Amino acid sequence: MAAGLGFKDFVTGEVLTAADVDGYLMQGVWVFASAAARDSAVTSPQEGNFAYLKDTNVTTYYTGSAWANLDTTGMTNPMTTTGDTIYSSSGSTPARLGIGSTGNVLTVAGGVPTWAAPAGGGGMTLISRTSFSNVSSQAFDGVFTSTYDTYFVNIDEIYAATASDDLLWQFRYAGPTTQAANYYAANFGYNYSNSVSTSGVNNANEIILSTHTGGSGDPGSGQFYVNSVGNSSQYPIVSGLFFNNSALVQSVIGGEAFVARTYTGFILKSASTNITGTVSIFGVNKS
Amino acid sequence: MTNNQLGIYDHTTGENVVREMTAQEKTQRNAEIEAWQTAKENAKLEAEQLRATKIAAYEKLGLTEAEIEALLPTPTPLVKPTASA
Numbered sequence: 001m002a003a004g005l006g007f008k009d010f011v012t013g014e015v016l017t018a019a020d021v022d023g024y025l026m027q028g029v030w031v032f033a034s035a036a037a038r039d040s041a042v043t044s045p046q047e048g049n050f051a052y053l054k055d056t057n058v059t060t061y062y063t064g065s066a067w068a069n070l071d072t073t074g075m076t077n078p079m080t081t082t083g084d085t086i087y088s089s090s091g092s093t094p095a096r097l098g099i100g101s102t103g104n105v106l107t108v109a110g111g112v113p114t115w116a117a118p119a120g121g122g123g124m125t126l127i128s129r130t131s132f133s134n135v136s137s138q139a140f141d142g143v144f145t146s147t148y149d150t151y152f153v154n155i156d157e158i159y160a161a162t163a164s165d166d167l168l169w170q171f172r173y174a175g176p177t178t179q180a181a182n183y184y185a186a187n188f189g190y191n192y193s194n195s196v197s198t199s200g201v202n203n204a205n206e207i208i209l210s211t212h213t214g215g216s217g218d219p220g221s222g223q224f225y226v227n228s229v230g231n232s233s234q235y236p237i238v239s240g241l242f243f244n245n246s247a248l249v250q251s252v253i254g255g256e257a258f259v260a261r262t263y264t265g266f267i268l269k270s271a272s273t274n275i276t277g278t279v280s281i282f283g284v285n286k287s
Numbered sequence: 288m289t290n291n292q293l294g295i296y297d298h299t300t301g302e303n304v305v306r307e308m309t310a311q312e313k314t315q316r317n318a319e320i321e322a323w324q325t326a327k328e329n330a331k332l333e334a335e336q337l338r339a340t341k342i343a344a345y346e347k348l349g350l351t352e353a354e355i356e357a358l359l360p361t362p363t364p365l366v367k368p369t370a371s372a
Contacts, residue, residue: 130296130303136289136316142298166323176295180315204326205319265298269316271323274289 124282131278137269144230144264148283155222158277160270163215163246168206171236171257172265185255192248207255212244213270229263236263
């Protein structure tokens, strides 16, 4: 059998010779009894020729310099455990990478992938997520420390027994003590009917986060950053946003307690009734 | 009014404890509620007085009732629209 001659585009009327048949048409996957039979028949193999060997059930192809087996080895699955992955170790050998620990990220060490705890740098760390139900007030103590300079307090949701009650914030210090005076704050609200409202807190007992806390059917939600707490005696600041879902008012709020202390927490309450909700507190990583 | 239950999450223990307020805490909370109600009423009164003063000034300028209403709309309670089905 002739070796492949390459590719040819036959035209109308062209005579198909035996050489053409052998050199072009016979260039599928040839079937031979063995490699010896193949080598005997194909004395001048061309790169890209294919031959199937019946004795070993292997498909071979010619690389241009030698016959090679096509996918004869496959890959032995090295994985053993749920969550395992595979990477190429030296010599392209498949290697198992066992599942990492919760929160790990994939990184590279020594030229191969490995799971490791995420390095610091940006991002936030969850300090606590607390749900509370039908309480007169809810305190969060020991959440502000010297570990962080900035804290993010997400009021996932909150509502009061009386939806139109103000939602109030006070700082806490020395564990269980509430700072109950000397607050100054500004609140700017904009509602769905294009009305603007503003309210100031001038040397009051608390900061008003919203003039509506929200009801059980339409609780409010807020996002606040807290600074100047936990590290040393400072004037603590809370600023952020609150969406009053019962009256559809978006508020921008900022305020401080004008008494320098090392504040370690805060307390939420409505103006006159009980509150229910969930609050998540994060520390903003320093580096 | 409140049920005098105080929720305290303590990060050093990781626990959220709900307990009855002490007598001192109840007194403090009631004082806050009373102060808030007083402040609300005072704010409402001040707003009403300010509105009356403005209306009187507009009337002196000879504006009609309709013109004053256009400049100083009567406050209406904010009502959340009903969600569509």
